[in-house]
Amino acid sequence: MPLDPEHMDWRITNDGVMGGLSRGRAVVGDGAVVFEGELSLENNGGFASVLAGMDTPLRRFHGVRLTVSGDGRHYQFRLRESSANRDVAWRARFEAGPEPRRITLLPDAFEPVIRGEVVVGATPLQETPVRHVGFMLARDAAGPFRLEVRDIEFIQPSETNGSRLVIGAGRGIGRALLEAQLRDPDVGQVVGTYRPDTGPGDLDALRQAHGGRLVLHPLDVTDAESLDDFGRFLQTLEGGVDLAIHAAGLLHEGDLEPEKAVAQCSAPALERLFRVNSIGPLMTARALLDAQSRQRPFTFIAISAMVGSIGDNRLGGWYGYRASKAALNQFMRTLAIECRHRHPRSAILAVHPGTTDTALSRPFQRRVDPEKLYNPERTAERILRLAAGFSPADSGRFFNWDGTEIPW
DSSP, X not given: OEEXXXXXXXXXXXXXXXXXXXXXXXXXXXXXXXXXXXXXXXGGOOEEEEEEEEEEEEOOOSEEEEEEEESSOEEEXXXXXXXXXXXXXXXXXXXXXXXXEEEEEOGGGOEEEETTEEOTTOOOGGGSOEEEEEEEEESOOSEEEEEEEEEEEEEOOOSXXXXXXXXXXXXXXXXXXXXXXXXXXXXXXXXXXXXXXXXXXXXXXXXXXXXXXXXXEEOOTTOHHXXXXXXXXXXXXXXXXXXXXXXOOOSOBTTBOOOSSGGGOOHHHXXXXXXXXXXXXXXXXXXXXXXXXXXXXXXXXXXXXXXXXXXXXXXXXXXXXXXXXXXXXXXXXXXXXXXXXXSTTEEEEEXXXXXXXXXXXXXXXXXXXXXXXXXXXXXXXXXXXXXXXXXXXXXXXXXXXXXXXXOO
């Protein structure tokens, strides 16, 4: 449910109600509302806020998308049932930098507060009829502030069937994604693929534990016959899938290792990396698109890597892995452009998961800051949280696990 910030009736409340000296105002026009002014910490002040009512109260939603830019400060997006300051407000924090940024706030990012203090035992947000939305700057540095808001959209339930797909579900991030979705009661069925040469392994025990909710299928993303068989299998899935994540990838195997210099590059190794990391995800997406109806909303995420960013490449090395991930990003970008017409309600994206403690990264973790090395369960949780907020407007973009966009 999109709101139109430019045509909403915004009301300012500053800390003057408590004796403070902050000044804030709302300026509308040019398709946006600008919340700006001067924050003062004098007289026990320190906040400025703006609030507007909604035409239709909202009780349940999957998230809120905002398009914002600003001065680099951390602002609050606030939801209220009542406009009275003595009543509960639900707040979620976000940062607004100079470049317009599209952010997604999920329901569990909000906390209930009254006059800045967290409330214990408040009615859950999803059971609260939201009638007002607003923004606040509080407890920040004194001085001028400016926040521009162009879009506010509540993500509501869509025509989904709760079916998910994980490519490369046998280990690492793929396995964690599979298990996390099986734990989610809102997910009806999960399809997981495994390499035919290794077999399903202990995935079979997982299938027995979850009955019909888990479907396993062999897939070699580098083999044309296996891809054709997989495509025929997808055609048998009633209603298609809501979310597909391609988590199969290759960094090293046998004598294949990341190259430190061009002298270490070999055509067979480079071809192998491109077949797994670039061509494989594209062919998987092709099989999936053939099985999805034109107007069905769905998201396809290819797990990429920060090192695939050409703009971010400052260290060199790892020729094959870097280039194959850069090619993957280009494939996803190009596919997203085609799908604007072929599947207009789809979102096709590349996502960097962060350095994760898996067999793929383990030989190269020596110089990784322990605080920046994540376990697969945490990585899966973050990817799924990110996926919940994607829409067709995000299609064709490359995101970090924290929702920030990565340069090509």
